[in-house]
Amino acid sequence: MELMFKSIKEAIRFKSFLATNGLQDSFQEKRGRFIYSFQPIDTNKDQYVSALIQYIQTVKRNEWLDQVLQKKYRFESENERHDIIEVVSEMFAGERKELTALAGVVKEESILREAVIDLLDFKGTVAFDSFLRFRLKEYFKQVTTYLGIAIDEYKMEQDYQVFVQTLRDYLHDxxxxxxxxxxxxxxxxxxxxxxxxxxxxxxxxxxxxxxxxxxxxxxxxxxxxxxxxxxxxxxxxxxxxxxxxxxxxxxxxxxxxxxxxxxxxxxxxxxxxxxxxx
Structure with a gap:
């Protein structure tokens, strides 16, 4: 099974991530594409599944959220984007039950596990971007729902901080x-x-x-x-x-x-x- 990446930067990042999880595989360039080649995975398939899930959760999800915040919602400040993404991460971690209750709990682990297992069972080459775009389309729709709630929460928190500071100033005088x-x-x-x-x-x-x-x-x-x-x-x-x-x-x-x-x-x-x- 092989994963194909558009850029060497993405391929190296993916390889480094899996290496930190004890998975030492290689990649090579073919006609301007960078191919990550998996070794036979039957003996440590669970390790591959776990590593790929973590990569999607901790790298690709946040990267995708950052792009949407910039391009669709026009958040130019990196600090603002970071704070909103942090709220989304807390929602997925189960730390913001009052927010996830607004959209329902996303069973992220099971959704990603099913998709990753299907990917690893495929005998051939798969473009990683295509896998994310098509196989995880419904997953990212749910991420989008969480993002909308996180943006509203962030804006409310900003309004709250302005309100608190106004009253602090009043109290001071x-x-x-x-x-x-x-x-x-x-x-x-x-x-x-x-x-x-x-x-x-x-x-x-x-x-x-x-x-x-x-x-x-x-x-x-x-x-x-x-x-x-x-x-x-x-x-x-x-x-x-x-x-x-x-x-x-x-x-x-x-x-x-x-x-x-x-x-x-x-x-x-x-x-x-x-x-x-x-």
């Missing part, structure tokens, strides 16, 4: 109106001052900067983020039963070193101890 704030984030959200006295809604509304909601009506949470930004505390003690909720990530990103997170139970123990000593 805001005069502190409440030095220390304790906040129970469980429903209903409850604010306490530094003496652990509950802050009434009227008091919170009196501190609220109305520009926050008018300038950022989509993003700024009026129940938590806007009051905290308006108060601009030097220290925020946050108590919650669920530290993994997205709102906490946003609060940490905005307030950074000003914020500390504890369990809700810790607040009640703290309040009890404070009452005994007051």
């Amino acid at each position: 805001r005069v502190t109106r409440q030095s220390i704030v304790h906040l129970i984030l469980d429903r209903p959200e409850t604010f306490y001052d530094e003496a652990l006295k509950e802050m009434k809604q009227e008091e919170i509304q009196g501190l609220l900067d109305p520009r926050l909601l008018s300038n950022h009506p989509v993003y700024v949470d009026s129940a938590v983020i806007a009051p905290l930004l308006s108060m601009a505390p030097n220290k925020i003690f946050l108590y919650t039963k669920d530290e993994d909720q997205p709102l906490i990530r946003t609060l940490k990103n905005i307030f950074e070193e000003r914020i500390a997170v504890f369990s809700t139970n810790y607040f009640y123990r703290l309040a009890q101890a404070y009452t005994k000593h007051s």
